[in-house]
Amino acid sequence: MASEQDGSPEASYDPMAQFAELAGDVRDPYSMFAGIRADSPVLHVELGAGSGGRYRHDDKAPRISSLFAVTSHELAQQVLTDNVRFSSAANAMTIGQVMGRTILEMDPPEHQRHRALVAKAFRARVLDQWSDPIIGATVSELIDAFAGDGHADLIPQLTFPFPVRVIARILGLPEADWPRFLHLSTQLIAVMRNWEGALAASRELRGYFGEIIADRRRNTRDDLVSQLISAEVDGRRLSDEEIYPFLLLLLPAGAETTYRSSSNLLFGLLSEPDQLEAVRADRGLVPPAIEEALRWETPLLTVARSATEDVELGGVRIPAGSFVAVSLGAANRDPERYPDPDAFNVGREDKQHISFGDGAHKCLGMHLARLEMRVLLNAVLDRLPGLRLDPDADDPHIHGLIFRSPPNLPVRFDLA
Numbered sequence: 324m325a326s327e328q329d330g331s332p333e334a335s336y337d338p339m340a341q342f343a344e345l346a347g348d349v350r351d352p353y354s355m356f357a358g359i360r361a362d363s364p365v366l367h368v369e370l371g372a373g374s375g376g377r378y379r380h381d382d383k384a385p386r387i388s389s390l391f392a393v394t395s396h397e398l399a400q401q402v403l404t405d406n407v408r409f410s411s412a413a414n415a416m417t418i419g420q421v422m423g424r425t426i427l428e429m430d431p432p433e434h435q436r437h438r439a440l441v442a443k444a445f446r447a448r449v450l451d452q453w454s455d456p457i458i459g460a461t462v463s464e465l466i467d468a469f470a471g472d473g474h475a476d477l478i479p480q481l482t483f484p485f486p487v488r489v490i491a492r493i494l495g496l497p498e499a500d501w502p503r504f505l506h507l508s509t510q511l512i513a514v515m516r517n518w519e520g521a522l523a524a525s526r527e528l529r530g531y532f533g534e535i536i537a538d539r540r541r542n543t544r545d546d547l548v549s550q551l552i553s554a555e556v557d558g559r560r561l562s563d564e565e566i567y568p569f570l571l572l573l574l575p576a577g578a579e580t581t582y583r584s585s586s587n588l589l590f591g592l593l594s595e596p597d598q599l600e601a602v603r604a605d606r607g608l609v610p611p612a613i614e615e616a617l618r619w620e621t622p623l624l625t626v627a628r629s630a631t632e633d634v635e636l637g638g639v640r641i642p643a644g645s646f647v648a649v650s651l652g653a654a655n656r657d658p659e660r661y662p663d664p665d666a667f668n669v670g671r672e673d674k675q676h677i678s679f680g681d682g683a684h685k686c687l688g689m690h691l692a693r694l695e696m697r698v699l700l701n702a703v704l705d706r707l708p709g710l711r712l713d714p715d716a717d718d719p720h721i722h723g724l725i726f727r728s729p730p731n732l733p734v735r736f737d738l739a
């Protein structure tokens with residue numbers, strides 16, 4: 324595979340520019356959500372011609388002609404915990420087109436069988452084993468590169484490269500392949516913006532993973548691919564065709580969300596210096612700070628379902644086959660559930676949020692995501708004394724309507 328120095332497309336590729344575009348420039352979707360929620364917690368939205376509450380296809384990306392948006396915490400939870408009336412097959416029409424058949428689009432009983440197989444690789448014992456050598460080492464090497472400068476942009480220099488490198492290491496990919504892997508991962512994740520590019524990246528990644536899987540079948544190692552190959556439930560193992568989609572899913576599910584949630588956590592704390600200092604002084608506040616950041620600015624705003632039958636939800640009739648968009652962002656800011664929902668408050672009593680989803684599909688990687696955020700925040704607090712937003716920073720902000728995070732986070736810190 325190509326390296327960063329060889330003049331290949333990876334050398335000139337700017338993933339941050341692509342991501343900034345993908346996030347969109349919506350700064351505050353929350354007042355719109357509040358307005359919708361106050362009017363009706365379930366809103367029928369017509370998106371264009373060919374409606375009827377169903378999907379519309381053409382020869383390229385599938386388009387959704389109409390949807391029902393769910394914006395209250397209670398109803399969002401109701402939809403996500405009811406996988407009989409609300410199917411995850413909706414994901415087959417979008418992300419499934421570039422990933423193949425992943426657990427994200429499966430319903431019971433197929434979903435339980437497949438989730439049980441891959442869940443083995445994410446159990447606590449495996450996570451502990453990754454904590455220092457993989458997660459800690461990745462954060463250290465990224466911070467080493469700028470710790471002597473007294474200033475940094477924490478997005479391109481820390482939070483963006485962090486989780487993809489962790490996943491590359493967890494998968495046991497050779498370091499020389501990382502730039503290429505990062506490029507293809509970013510192209511795959513940008514599926515909503517560049518459909519053809521994502522399909523091409525998906526094909527190339529499958530070829531690449533095919534070689535890795537074949538290698539691990541010959542020489543088992545201590546990495547996730549080897550664990551997936553040998554995972555067994557009821558005497559059955561995963562085929563290559565079942566392993567590919569799972570490996571592809573790890574990129575959007577595990578890398579993009581964690582990069583954005585780590586960025587939002589740092590942004591929240593840097594915007595509230597008193598809270599940052601409180602967390603620095605009492606590391607027991609690190610876990611609540613992580614949960615509050617996830618609630619306050621969820622990296623992924625919406626998850627998709629489709630109604631399997633005619634359903635009445637929040638007084639609104641949803642016809643069978645309709646696309647249902649569950650707004651995690653709106654649910655996390657529901658004033659019925661959270662007092663003063665727009666404030667970032669590490670001391671908030673209710674620490675539950677819906678950013679990892681709920682029910683049978685609740686995020687499989689949530690323990691890993693929390694661990695990554697914890698290791699990252701502790702390292703930032705340990706190694707960057709006097710950390711503050713750069714007073715010359717040009718308008719720091721969080722934006723996005725599909726995914727949310729700050730495009731840049733320029734900071735200054737004291738040299739130790």
Ligand code: HEM
Pocket residue numbers: 411426427428438572573576577578580581584622623626627677678679680681683684685686687688689691692
């Ligand atoms: C802060 C970071 C993360 C957030 C906010 C997040 C969010 C979510 C959400 C909302 C779902 C449910 C989707 C649905 O119901 O349709 C989900 C599922 C999933 N996540 Fe995460 N995720 C994060 C990190 C990770 C990581 C680090 C991994 C693994 C490396 C991961 C792997 C998965 C997988 C495999 C699923 C599918 C589970 C299933 O369908 O049963 N996620 N995630």
